[in-house]
Amino acid sequence: MNDWKEIQALSHLAVVSEYFLQVTLDKTGRVITSDSGIGPVPTFFDNKEKPIFFADCFLASNWAKYETQRLKAWRNSHQSFTLELQKIVHPEGGIVNTKWEFFFISEDFGTCLGIGHPLVENKPYDIGLGDFFDSASGDKELLDHILEDKLLGFWEFDLEKKTDFISQGLGHMLGYTQEELKTSASISWQDHIISEDYNALIHDLTTHFQTTGNIPFKREFRMRPKTNQVIWVLGFGKTIEWSDSGLPRKVVGCLVDISERKKQEIWLKEHHYFLKELAHEQSHSLRARVANILGILEIMEAEPQSDETNRLMQLIKNESKLLDQALKKSIKQSVKKNKDLPDFSPDEDQHSLS
Secondary structure, eight states: OOSSHHHHHHHHHHHHOSEEEEEOOTTBBBEEOOTTTTOOOOOOOOTTOOOHHHHBOOOOOOOHHHHHHHHHHHHTTEEEEEEEEEEEETTTEEEEEEEEEEOSSSTSSSOOEEEEOOSSSSSOOSSOOOOOSOOSSSSOOOOOOOOTOOEEEEEEETTTTTTEEHHHHHHHHHHOHHHHHHHHHHOOGGGOOHHHHHHHHHHHHHHHHHHHTOHHHHEEEEETTOOOEEEEEEEEEEEEOTTTTSSSSEEEEEEEEEHHHHHHHHHHHHHHHHHHHHHHHHHIIIIHHHHHHHHHHHHHHHHHHHHHHHHHHHHHHOOOOOOHHHHHHHHHHHEEEEEHHOOOOOSSOOOOOO
């Protein structure tokens, strides 16, 4: 992803999304461009030409960490580097932890474009994700909510040259070392897709191409990193370059880890079927046995019995009726909880996480 056009497409994420942050820094730490979430808010009396620097946006002590990572990436010929920074919140003056990936965009490796996002404690499992890149005006919200620290990274695919590029963060998630990312000309993230999920992914990507990008590429699927631990991801893609004949040339996208959400969904499915079976067992088996006991007691009552036996039989009868009432109440609660759970159709994907 050395071309400025592709990196500029990624910076578009921060411009139209409340979740992502964006900043461009030169080698002195001066802010060249940024979104509204970075830096102090100017007042009426401020000089509009007054420059903003790194220390106006992040803790000054973070500069050494930033420079260390930048120089390390430069010496090792890396295309980008990742790090966590403590962003200053203006005008309140508080601090929020953020995670960034910086891309080199100048020949001297001094100017870097950074795309970041906050690291928050709450993990919203209800992900509402908009289209990845608005093909029309660019004003639409791209990513409304994302799991904390679960943006795995960016990817780019050149369909004419058949070459892949993956960001450093995505490469590390897939289990590649820094040396492998540096020496390998092309590492394909598609090679890590679980085979059962591959055809559906290709179908959605083909639909994206056939509609000339009007239908964005968005798909949930499983991946197997080199560690062999299967994860669920939500993949987004957008074609950013087309040939004169209308064929796709270059596609960029990002992957989000949704494994925790899928674990919750699988647990809800299992709980759903457990409650269903429980209600059936209570209704048809347990209550039937209680009815049998009451029937036997009625037969015994027709026979001559001692006063003590009649007293004990009446106690058993009363307890059996109370048990039947308790079962009816339990069945009603189980059915209600089952209805409150999300509806899972029988053909719904039952893939596990392992």
